[in-house]
Amino acid sequence: MPTPSAANLFNEPGCAVNQAKGDKQRKVGCGARTLTPGAAAGGCAFDGAKIALQPIADAAHLVHGPIACEGNSWDSRHALSSGPQLFRTGLTTDLSELDIIHGGEKKLYRAIKQIVERFRPPAVFVYVTCVPALIGDDVEAVCTAAAERFATPVIPVVAPGFVGSKSLGNKLAGRVLLERVIGTREPDVPTPCDINLIGEYNVAGELWQVKPLLDRLGIRILASITGDGRYHDVACAHRARVSMVVCSQAMVALARGLQERYDIPFFEGSFYGIGNTGAALRQLARFLTAAGAPADLEARTEALIKAEEARATRALAPYQRALKDKRVLLYTGGVKSWSVISALHELGMTVVGTSVRKSTDDDQARIRELIGEEAMLFGQVPAKEMDRRLRAGEADILMSGGRTQFVALKARVPWLDINQEREDAYAGYGGIVNLARRLHGALTNPVWAEVRRPAPWAATEAPLEAAP
Incomplete structure (x- = not known):
């Protein structure tokens, strides 16, 4: 059962998924799948809160918990900064067995003090993980005391992993900004734009x-x-x-x-x-x-x-002949499950299926409008099933995250990263040109003709004669 703070988010009137549920389902919360202890990357509320807030580049981000929580989530989203790099510094209280027995509040206070004195950040975000939540550390009280003592905002982010999924962690991070950050300062020069x-x-x-x-x-x-x-x-x-x-x-x-x-x-x-x-x-x-x-x-x-x-349009012209009518299997989630489809259609490509794992009802309605009723909409796809579809020639290229790239490679099908770990920007007018260039490079790479060709010995080897 979610915490009271998390439970409030399940009554969110702006969430189409939430409004489609009955009262009983809404109380259970988001993310029906069972969480895996220790699977922070892509798996828990702490990870969702951390990746949502960590791109605030000049703030310090302190993980209150065992060092593995910070190690699992550090820099998992390839968010970039045009200036400060403090957000990429891994900071953790590194709770040990003794801290679990005696409590980690004093260690947390000392960590905040050290961060403020060394880095002088405009604010410190403190992320509560499963261990301090279970042993009862009063993180909010420590943050309040530290903020008063060091004259620096210290914001507790209470999103321990066990309360729910990564998506819930994103929502909890937004609630933290609304309740504790936004409205605490005025812009120097407001403008009408x-x-x-x-x-x-x-x-x-x-x-x-x-x-x-x-x-x-x-x-x-x-x-x-x-x-x-x-x-x-x-x-x-x-x-x-x-x-x-x-x-x-x-x-x-x-x-x-x-x-x-x-x-x-x-x-x-x-x-x-x-x-x-x-x-x-x-x-x-x-x-x-x-x-x-x-x-x-x-x-x-x-x-x-x-x-x-x-x-x-002029910049896309050299690529469109090679991309026209190529079939794409899109395995991503959230807003990319529909927004990327529009970009692919503009390149003349056909989307034969897309994942709707993290998509709202509105997202799914947009997808149906874009790709029609005959295309596949699916949730989690086992690697074996995806491999079968690719080997059967249902798609010319797979666009997905890094965890499924090896399925495409084993099926000898081109693959392009579309998730947050990628190195290329695909947004805006320049972004679609980048996307076309990368798709063209993946599809026309001569390595695919080589790896699909039968091995020399398989093509020329004669069957063995039976022994006399």
Whole structure:
């Protein structure tokens, strides 16, 4: 049964999955699958909270628990920073057996003191893991005392792994920002074109593909939550004029909370693909104009979209002949399960199936609209089944996370990383050109013709004659 704080999130009116459940199912919470103890990477609420908040680059992120919790979750999402690198420093209280017996509160206080004195961060996030939650450490009291003593915000993130899934951890992280961070500071110079980007983690630098477009329109990202984020900017997020939610599964509750408390409207959008990028820019311009932005913003937005679409179309031309009608099996989740499909269709490719493991009902409705009723929608697929589909020739390429790359390689099918560990940015107009270049390189790589060819001895070897 989830904690009271977590249970409140299951009544989230902005979550389509939650609203489709009955009262009994809602009390049980999100993520029906059984959690695996120790499987932090991709598995538990602590991991979800950590990857959601860690991209705040100038803050210190202290894991209160055994060192393995920090080791399992450190830098698991390839979020980049344009400045401070403190967020990539692994900090943990490294609880031992003696700490479990005697309690870890004093050790936590000393760790916070050491961090503040050494790094002078604008804030310290303290993540509660399973062990201190089970032994009863009063982490919130320690954080309050440390914040008063060192004149630095010390924010407890109570999301021990056993309370639920990674998705729940994302939501708990959003609640922490809403309750303890946002609204604690005012921007130096507010503008009528300030926006929040929520659920954008700057994976592989994708935010940097979009920010120049907004800069050219005079739209300021007041707070990026949390990719390439800064603590003081996030604290000022309540002064934005509109919020764009990039990943609703993770952060829709935060967007709705900002709307209720500060009257900030929000919408869900995507920067994957030419059409989605243009639609997102138009929506931002429309909301900002209604909130008092310059009257010519929408006209300037249309001019920018026209110019950038023409440039992207020219850049895509060399790749589209090789990509046309190629079949893609997409094994990802969340917003990428539908937003990437639009980008692939613009490249002339066919999506034969996509995973809906972490997708909302709205996401699934978009997918059906994009790929039709005949395409496959599936959840978790065993490696053996995926291998069978690939060997049967159902897809020309697999796009997935790193954990399934070896299925494609064993089936001798090209593979491209689409998850957060990747090195390439696919958002915005420049991003779709990057995507086309990488797909073209994977599909036309001569290694696939070589590995699919029968071995020389298999083609020429004559059968053995029977012994006399």
